[in-house]
Amino acid sequence: MNETLLIALLSGVCLSFLLAPLGCYLLWQRMAFLGDTLSHSAILGIALSVLFHFPLYHIGTIIYLIGFVLLFDYFTAKKSLSNDTVLSLLSYGGMSFGLVILNLCGQDDTLNQILFGDLLSIDYQSLGVLAALALTVNIYLATFHKKLILYILDSDLAQQSGLNVKHVRVVFLLISATVIAVSIHWVGALIAPALLIIPCTAVFTNTLSPKETIIKALLFSLLSFPIGILGSFYLSVSIGPGIVCAFIIMLLTRWVSIKAFRLLPLRN
Secondary structure, X not given: OOHHHHHHHHHHHHHHHHHHHHHHHHHHOXXXXXXXXXXXXXXXXXXXXXXXXXXXXXXXXXXXXHHHHHHHHHHHHHOOOOHHHHHHHXXXXXXXXXXXXXXXXXXXXXXXXXXXXXXXXXXXXXXXXXXXXXXXXXHHHHHOHHHHHHHHHOHHHHHHOOOOHHHHHHHHHHHHHHHHHHHHHHHOOOOHHHHHHHHHHHHOOOOOOHHHHHHHHHHHHHHHHHHHHHHHHHHOOOHHHHHHHHHHHHHHHHHHHHHHHHHHHHHO
16 A cells, blocks of 8 residues: 555544544534634634744644633633634634735745645654544543533533532643644644534434444544545545545435434334
8 A cells, every 4th residue: 555645544543533532522512613713713823933933833833722722711701702702703813814924924835735734744753743642632531521521511510519610621622722733734724623523413412422422423533534535545636625525425424324214114
């Protein structure tokens, strides 16, 4: 097998473990739009890294997004504006200012990579970084799963039971920011949030427990990623959008199959 393709497939595995479980927690908190906001705002972080000649722009992006989520937490704690309003303002503002700065810096040619990434450019060192981050994030989610679920279900009850709600919320936001910053370096700012949310959306039902939902979302992502990568490679299309197309096709296939299966008894 082509070595570049093999690394891309292994990267898909790492990204599945990195994004699918985290996306479940975002969806349960009704914060699916946070992924879009972080990704779009990260464009400003990248632009500032380019403007000030920061040597590793993805590190600069992480630093920027950490500041971003702390600002978001401050505004939401004040409760002067709704979460959706704050996210919209920060998302559109970050993306617009980022694109203007990149344009002024003469970096128009890099926009395609920033927006859509390039999974085929990953090397073994980058693969190691992805694997280490995926392992770290999943250890965190497994360790604090019960606390996160309690916070998601009822933050007031969680506070009364002795849980430091602010600490749980801020740490989760910081981890989400780091994951998005690293992910967009390879899959792009427009693709990362889709890969974060689609797996959980595809498998979510009210009858599944949180752990069952996470496992099924992960399996969905692990199946969809190679289909998207291989399809994009052999059809010679952009790999990022190709992967999202595969995720959407798999989601629709699953929904249609479930509907058809439910109708079978009626035909008998």
